[in-house]
Amino acid sequence: xxSVIVFSALAxxxxxxxxxxxxxxxxxxxxxxxxxxxxxxxVMLLMFDLDYIGVITILMMVMEMAIMAIYMIMFMGMNPALxxxxxxxxxxxxxxxxxxxxxxxxxxxxxxxxxxxxxxPAADLTASxxxxxxGSKMLVMLTVSPILFATIVAALVLANPRGRYDRWGDELNRxxxxxPQQGGLGR
Amino acid sequence: xxxxxxxIAAAALFCVGLYGALSQQVVVMxxxxxxxxxNGVILAVAAFWWFLxxxxxxxxxxxxxxxxxxxxxxxxxxxxxxxxxxxxxxxxDSATDLAG
Numbered sequence: 511x512x513s514v515i516v517f518s519a520l521a522x523x524x525x526x527x528x529x530x531x532x533x534x535x536x537x538x539x540x541x542x543x544x545x546x547x548x549x550x551x552x553v554m555l556l557m558f559d560l561d562y563i564g565v566i567t568i569l570m571m572v573m574e575m576a577i578m579a580i581y582m583i584m585f586m587g588m589n590p591a592l593x594x595x596x597x598x599x600x601x602x603x604x605x606x607x608x609x610x611x612x613x614x615x616x617x618x619x620x621x622x623x624x625x626x627x628x629x630x631p632a633a634d635l636t637a638s639x640x641x642x643x644x645g646s647k648m649l650v651m652l653t654v655s656p657i658l659f660a661t662i663v664a665a666l667v668l669a670n671p672r673g674r675y676d677r678w679g680d681e682l683n684r685x686x687x688x689x690p691q692q693g694g695l696g697r
Numbered sequence: 698x699x700x701x702x703x704x705i706a707a708a709a710l711f712c713v714g715l716y717g718a719l720s721q722q723v724v725v726m727x728x729x730x731x732x733x734x735x736n737g738v739i740l741a742v743a744a745f746w747w748f749l750x751x752x753x754x755x756x757x758x759x760x761x762x763x764x765x766x767x768x769x770x771x772x773x774x775x776x777x778x779x780x781x782x783x784x785x786x787x788x789x790d791s792a793t794d795l796a797g
Contacts, residue, residue, distance in 0.1 A: 513698050521706035528713040528733050532721065544729050547710070551736050554706075557698075558747040563759050567739065570763070574770055581774060582725055585787040598720045599790065608716035615708035619701050624749065631751035642753035643760070650757050654764050661768045665775035671782060 517557060524550035537582035545575035562636040703744035711737030722788045724780060728773040735766045 527546040534540050548571035555564035598604075632638035643651045667673070677687040686692075714733025721727050739762050746755025781787050 514702070517698050517702070517706075521702075521709075524736070525706065525709050525713065528710055528736070531729055531733065532713075532717045532726070537725075540726070540729065544732060547733065548736060551710070551740050554703075554740060555743050558743050560743060560747075560756065560759070563743070563756060563763070567763065570767070574767075577774070578725065578729070578770075581777065585723075585725065585777060585781050597722045597726070597788075599722055601720050604716050604720035607719060608712040611715055612708055612712035615711065616705050619704035619708060624700055627748055628750055629752055631747075632753070635753075635756065638753045639756040639760075642757055647754065647757045650761060654761065657768065658764065661771050665771045668772075668775035669778040 513557065517554060520550045520554050520557075523547075524554070538579050541575050541579040541582055544578075545572055548572070548575070559631060559635055562639060700744055700748040703748075704741055707737040707741035707744065709737070710734075710740060722790055724773065724777045724787050724789055724792075727789060728770065728777075731769055731773075732766065735762060735769070738762055739766075 524547045527543040527550065530543040531540045531547070534543060549568050552564045552568035552571070555567060558564075674682065677689060678684045679688070711734050714730045714735075714737060717730025717733060718727050719730070721730060739759060742755065742759050742762060746752075746759070777787055780792055784791050
């Protein structure tokens with residue numbers, strides 16, 4: 511009974527802060543609200559004995575939201591809390607679609623006769639996860655690793671304002687680099 | 698605590714995120730909506746794992762979802778930076794070159 515109460519409270523916090531993300535005027539507050547939602551879900555994962563996944567979710571998302579707050583402040587160029595303005599489109603249809611999707615998913619959750627639980631969790635869930643990704647599920651890690659590496663490269667290429675083609679020309683054959691300020695390393 | 702209760706909470710989180718992803722104009726706010734949707738997915742996967750088959754496979758799937766979230770954020774920030782540099786704007790409505 512206590513777990514139901516705690517879980518329900520966490521769910522309300524996660525949902526309320528999720529709604530607050532799109533209701534508050536300040537971008538920083540929106541980011542913090544999202545961080546609160548993630549922390550609440552992370553604690554829910556801890557209630558499922560998912561210690562490792564729960565902790566990395568909380569740590570990763572809090573750091574991610576800190577970075578996101580910087581981006582919001584950097585790109586918005588003004589404080590919406592001081593200059594409230596509507597930055598939404600298709601509000602009505604978005605709401606209709608979201609409510610319709612919720613009714614569909616909630617209906618499915620309530621009406622589907624879910625199977626009974628088979629098996630029981632391992633004594634040490636973190637160790638069993640480690641054994642799985644280093645054993646029978648190694649292909650998942652082998653796939654995820656290059657994807658993450660490709661993401662790092664792609665993100666750097668997209669975010670980099672000046673690459674070597676900007677400096678040395680399309681054929682990379684310019685005798686001197688086209689830099690705003692001369693100097694630095696040559697070829 | 699029952700599977701249904703957790704799934705309804707996850708569905709609610711997913712749909713709030715869906716509303717945000719569809720309605721927001723700022724790229725970073727759209728990313729926040731996508732994050733909320735994935736937040737709901739994480740909760741639903743954890744619930745399926747715990748209430749149906751608590752074997753390590755479910756945990757591996759959770760790791761994959763968290764990885765997808767990380768990739769989405771990294772690429773989203775990179776695209777937002779590129780968009781802001783080239784257009785001086787971070788609105789989705791100013792980046793419709795490939796639409797339709």
